[in-house]
Amino acid sequence: CHFGAKEITETKPRPIRSCSAMAAAVAAPEMEDLRAPQMMCYQCEQTNAGRGCTTIGVCKKNPDTAGLQDLQMQFSFRLCQLAAIDSGPYEEQCRHLVLETLFSTLTNVNFDNSRFVQYIYQCDELIRKMEDHLKHGGFEGPVANATIPKLPPSKAAGYSATPEEAKASAEALLKLAAPSGLLARSALVGDEDIFGVLEMLTYGLKGTCAYFYHAEDLKAGDAAYSDGEREQIFQEIYRVGAYLAENCCSKPKEDALMVGLTECLQMGALNLQVMKCLDAAHNALLGTPAPTEVTQDKPVGPAILVSGHDLAVLLRVLEQSEGKGINVYTHGEMLPAHSYPNLNKFAHLKGHFGTHWGNQQKEFRYFPGSILMTSNCLMPPIGKYRERIWTCGPVGFETLPWVVNNDFTDLIQQALKFDQATLAPARTGLFSDQKLQIGFGHAAVLGVADKVVEAIKSGALKNVFVIGGCDGTETSRSYFTDLANETPKDSIILTLGCGKFRLNHLKLGTLGGLPRLLDVGQCNDAYGAVVIATKLAEALECTVHDLPLHFAVSWFEQKAVAVLLTLLHLQLKNIRLGPNLPGFITPNVLKVLNEKFGLKPAKLHEEDVDLAEMLEGK
Numbered sequence: 001c002h003f004g005a006k007e008i009t010e011t012k013p014r015p016i017r018s019c020s021a022m023a024a025a026v027a028a029p030e031m032e033d034l035r036a037p038q039m040m041c042y043q044c045e046q047t048n049a050g051r052g053c054t055t056i057g058v059c060k061k062n063p064d065t066a067g068l069q070d071l072q073m074q075f076s077f078r079l080c081q082l083a084a085i086d087s088g089p090y091e092e093q094c095r096h097l098v099l100e101t102l103f104s105t106l107t108n109v110n111f112d113n114s115r116f117v118q119y120i121y122q123c124d125e126l127i128r129k130m131e132d133h134l135k136h137g138g139f140e141g142p143v144a145n146a147t148i149p150k151l152p153p154s155k156a157a158g159y160s161a162t163p164e165e166a167k168a169s170a171e172a173l174l175k176l177a178a179p180s181g182l183l184a185r186s187a188l189v190g191d192e193d194i195f196g197v198l199e200m201l202t203y204g205l206k207g208t209c210a211y212f213y214h215a216e217d218l219k220a221g222d223a224a225y226s227d228g229e230r231e232q233i234f235q236e237i238y239r240v241g242a243y244l245a246e247n248c249c250s251k252p253k254e255d256a257l258m259v260g261l262t263e264c265l266q267m268g269a270l271n272l273q274v275m276k277c278l279d280a281a282h283n284a285l286l287g288t289p290a291p292t293e294v295t296q297d298k299p300v301g302p303a304i305l306v307s308g309h310d311l312a313v314l315l316r317v318l319e320q321s322e323g324k325g326i327n328v329y330t331h332g333e334m335l336p337a338h339s340y341p342n343l344n345k346f347a348h349l350k351g352h353f354g355t356h357w358g359n360q361q362k363e364f365r366y367f368p369g370s371i372l373m374t375s376n377c378l379m380p381p382i383g384k385y386r387e388r389i390w391t392c393g394p395v396g397f398e399t400l401p402w403v404v405n406n407d408f409t410d411l412i413q414q415a416l417k418f419d420q421a422t423l424a425p426a427r428t429g430l431f432s433d434q435k436l437q438i439g440f441g442h443a444a445v446l447g448v449a450d451k452v453v454e455a456i457k458s459g460a461l462k463n464v465f466v467i468g469g470c471d472g473t474e475t476s477r478s479y480f481t482d483l484a485n486e487t488p489k490d491s492i493i494l495t496l497g498c499g500k501f502r503l504n505h506l507k508l509g510t511l512g513g514l515p516r517l518l519d520v521g522q523c524n525d526a527y528g529a530v531v532i533a534t535k536l537a538e539a540l541e542c543t544v545h546d547l548p549l550h551f552a553v554s555w556f557e558q559k560a561v562a563v564l565l566t567l568l569h570l571q572l573k574n575i576r577l578g579p580n581l582p583g584f585i586t587p588n589v590l591k592v593l594n595e596k597f598g599l600k601p602a603k604l605h606e607e608d609v610d611l612a613e614m615l616e617g618k
Contacts, residue, residue: 038063042583044107068116070180074147075123080241102209104394107557108377112396114166149176185249196584197260204267207562215278224281268569271562275527287341289441295351303369307331310374339439356501358473366427370415440518442528463491468499470556476579483607497523550614551575578602
């Protein structure tokens with residue numbers, strides 16, 4: 001799908017707001033801080049006042065971390081720019097570094113400044129090697145953009161640096177980071193609409209790289225996807241990174257808005273391919289998900305709680321802790337793990353604890369053991385459990401232990417040593433008396449496709465809703481609960497992501513022998529929802545657009561941006577997005593997306609109005 005020039009030129013260009021104007025739009029206690037913001041970040045849904053965090057992130061990311069992340073992004077783009085031409089003998093190193101560094105900048109993934117110092121210096125070293133490789137091959141370009149500085153020598157480039165060395169290096173890098181910041185780059189671009197689209201593409205790339213990091217971490221080999229597919233995906237990642245390196249901090253070229261929006265749709269196509277590979281890797285290594293009931297009984301220690309998204313990490317924890325007297329529990333988006341046969345076969349995978357990531361500071365204190373964060377979303381830990389929480393992969397937080405080389409020995413030993421009597425009395429999450437029904441991925445649903453098709457043809461099933469995505473902490477997200485609760489009884493709901501925790505306590509009954517609420521899986525299992533819709537359309541001899549299919553998508557961070565771009569790439573219409581629209585989507589761009597795709601904000605506290613419009617096909 002491409003955007004035509006007419007669609008774009010009908011909107012009036014919006015000059016970029018000045019730094020002071022953007023800052024003044026954001027409420028904060030100190031006016032001086034507003035006039036000279038230390039940072040600017042609007043990559044997630046919870047950004048301050050829907051416009052941007054300028055003094056400290058709502059996620060608690062501080063200005064120093066924000067500055068290092070901004071600088072890191074430009075170094076990652078530079079790697080892409082060089083690799084798009086020829087990475088030579090450095091291809092595997094480049095692939096890993098691009099995926100991990102971009103993943104690390106997602107919301108609520110990494111707050112550890114020392115890790116970003118290491119990443120930046122690793123990128124800088126690899127960039128110099130790749131530049132030399134290109135020169136020896138007779139290539140002169142491409143020239144780095146103005147945000148890439150010459151780095152001072154540092155003792156903190158390796159993992160053995162002292163805290164003092166890491167701090168000194170971070171301070172030195174921050175002095176060079178200003179041109180990489182959002183406000184500085186937006187001023188160079190000079191057009192708010194174009195810059196917002198470039199940022200949307202950036203966040204889509206981040207989310208896609210996070211998904212591909214998970215796929216690569218599974219190491220499923222040819223059983224999941226071929227080397228050719230892998231090569232194709234990395235080349236497209238490099239191409240987009242190179243495009244952003246060239247355009248994210250310079251005056252826009254002719255038709256920049258049209259080109260940028262088309263690039264966003266192409267990013268949606270790439271993310272669809274990546275989610276397909278991740279789905280194949282999960283199935284190849286872990287087996288095909290099957291409908292499963294999961295208990296939420298009170299956890300019993302010694303125990304380990306695994307949160308995040310990385311099912312490969314959970315498998316390693318289960319393998320390394322087997323036979324050692326440890327119970328393992330899942331949290332958040334690890335819930336779907338119980339539906340995979342090669343995970344569920346472990347007798348010490350006992351059940352699920354807690355709800356979505358936004359409740360972790362209330363829930364983790366009552367878990368009787370150690371806690372492992374495998375991906376987003378990590379919240380700053382509090383004292384009640386701070387000494388018991390670990391990170392791995394791209395996740396980090398200052399002072400928290402970080403598991404290296406997938407060796408979970410120390411984590412396991414800590415879990416075994418806890419005196420259970422000294423911990424807070426174990427509790428369960430909300431609705432603990434209810435077993436959770438999961439495992440309705442595309443294979444399970446298509447296994448009974450004949451029943452679903454017959455229900456549609458007979459009129460017993462009139463509508464299919466997709467309600468889910470990334471959850472957050474705002475009370476306004478009750479919109480999705482209320483919408484699901486009010487859907488008619490002749491409909492089914494596909495839910496996925498941590499947004500499921502807004503719905504999975506509802507008792508919605510059954511339709512045609514199936515639960516009306518079908519948990520498709522993790523946020524990346526949006527691919528499964530697409531497969532289900534596509535196969536149903538084929539069986540009914542119609543297009544996906546002819547199905548009575550309705551979308552209410554909750555978004556929070558950059559994986560959700562990637563999924564949204566995929567849905568737009570597939571030209572799925574009339575998506576409700578909420579609870580708030582992204583700060584980087586300007587009114588002009590929203591107008592274009594609404595006219596072309598029917599994309600619209602969810603009507604908070606008026607879910608009945610949205611529901612009535614959905615049932616009318618609007």
